[in-house]
Amino acid sequence: MTHSSPPRAPSDSACILVIDDSATSRSAAERILREAGYRVVxxxxxxxALAKIADCQPALIVCDIVMPRLDGYRTxxxxxxxAAFHATPVLMLSxxxxxxxxxxxxxxGASACLAKPLAREALLEAVRLHLAGHFE
Structure with missing residues (x-):
């Protein structure tokens, strides 16, 4: 059996949790990450997010800062x-x-802070950078 496509890096199928109260921002981040080959919750x-985190076991989390009730800093x-997620990289959106x-x-405890509206390349570069250390 020959391989016609290059092997995928472990981070390609990594699950990323996107937390944002804005449907527009949430769907934009989800689309960008899915197109890049990531699984997105x-x-x-x-x-x-706290209710879903144990089920999806994210390799990385993208979290908006300004949200009602429980803001991004507290989240x-x-x-x-x-203990289970203290090493998981968190990218804050502001x-x-x-x-x-x-x-x-x-x-x-955030690993980085990205500007909104999200720029596709800035998000993907930050995700690649922070997942690289997570999977080595």
Whole structure:
């Protein structure tokens, strides 16, 4: 049996959890990641994400900062406090690209902070970068 396509890297089939209360942002991130070959699970808020995280076992999480009830900082901190997911990279999304958002995200345990609206290449580059260390 010959291989007609190159072998896929482990990160190609990695599950990514996208948490965003904006349907537009959520579907944009989901489309970009699915087209790149990732499995994607979406959540509309932090509570839904926390309910889904054990089932999907994400290799990486993309989380909006500004969400009602449980914001991205608290969601990230709760994920990072979990023994099962403390090493899972979390990419925060912010409509405001300020130093304060990045610093607060880092304090919550985020690996990086990306600007919204999401640029396809910026998202994919950040995902590849943070998954590379996760699978080595």
């Amino acid at each position: 979406v959540a509309e808020n932090g509570f839904e 990230c901190a709760l994920i990072k406090a979990s 409509a405001r690209e300020g130093l304060f958002d990045r610093a607060r995200g880092a304090m919550a």
